[in-house]
Amino acid sequence: MFKQKTIITLAKLLVPLFILLFVMLEAKGIFTDFNWALLELYVDRLTVRRIFFILLLGLAALFPMYFYDEILQRLFRIRVPKKKLLFYSLSANAFSNFIGLGGVAGATLRSYFYKDYLTGSTPYIKIIAKLSLFYLTGLSILSWVVLFTDLHLYDDVKLIKLAVWAVAAYTPLLLGVYFFKSSFWNTKHIKKGFAGELLTVSLLEWLFIIICIWGIARALEVSIPFFVLFPIVIISACAGIASMIPGGIGSFDFVFLIGLESQGVPSELGLLILMFYRLSYYIVPVFIGTPFIMNQFWNNGMPKNSFKM
Structure with a gap:
């Protein structure tokens, strides 16, 4: 003992x-x-107010993902205090975005957070893992919007159409499995009516990401219309997903910069937008969520009400 x-x-x-x-x-x-020399070059555009606004944009872009946890509550038939649920969601989503691995990090943290609220017979790991398959559906739906209209921006980039087609096909294939292969969803907790809600949340998640990047561009005085930036972000995200690199770093950046340059935005400003996007959407949320995760782990095994917020 x-x-x-x-x-x-x-x-x-x-x-x-x-x-x-x-x-x-x-x-x-x-x-x-980070290209610190680049920051010095455009330091006149970086007021404290604008930097604060950019950081808030990154946090706001995570907000739609909170509703994944609201849906999980209803699936599990449990009630978690709103403030704690908000930190559960922020922590899981921040690490999921930061580490990548197809949402494995987020699913692992959610399994850890919710296990004390559930009975031993609830297949919570299976439920969370299967619902995480819906995370890419929003990007997949938005890919159809640009598939036949805006790929000419990337005529010189090989295989870009294949990447967009692959992501676009994801939602139809998933819904086919969801509605016609009941053995795969062999759990009484998952009702088919939740599919519409999960699709909506994922769609909002990706729209908020585009709004975040567009807001950062505006804060840096880069004048690019939202509907011009929209296909650039979607196609870049498809390239990042297809490359299987956590966070899409590398392929996303490359395709994103090509798209901006095609619209007359200098590569230096494109890099600056990416730098602040990484900071506000990936790094800051992780630093906010890490103390909460450490606290939760330290109190693991104690009564579930021992963590007071």
Whole structure:
């Protein structure tokens, strides 16, 4: 018994430290890639108010994903205090975006957060994992909007159409499995009526991402219409997804910059938009959510009401 308690105590110390170290190393890598000379070049556009506005945009872009957790509450038939649920959602979504891996990080954290509210017979891991398949449906739907209209921007980029077609096909294929292969959704907790809600949340999630990037561009005095930026972001996201790189870093950036340059936006300003997008949408939410995750882990095994907010 003493040995078991010692192992648990060590785990409570080491795992939060590991999480913190991982976040710091990943953030350091992103900050290392920042072009600080570029910031100096456009420092006249970076007032404190504008930087604060950009950071708020990144947090606001995460808000639609909160409704995934509202849907999970109804599926599980549980009630989590609103403030705690907000931090559950922020933490899970921030790490899901930051780490990537197809939403595995977010699904893992949600399984960890909700397990104390559920009975042992509830297949919560299976439910969360299967619902995470809907995260890309919004991007898939929006891909159809640009599929036949705006791909000419990338005539010189090989395989870009294939990437967009692949993402566009995702939602029809998923819905086919959802409605016609009932054995795959073999759990009484998942009702087919939730599909519409999940599609709507995912659609709002991706629209908010586009609004976030457009807002950052406007804050940096880059005059590009929303409906011109819209296909650029969608096609870039498809390229990032197809490349299987966490966060789409690399392929997303490359395709995004090509799209902006085709609209007369200098690559330096395109890079600046990307830098602040990474900061506001990926890094800041993770730094906000990390203390909450560490606190939750430290209190794991204690009564579920021991965490007061």
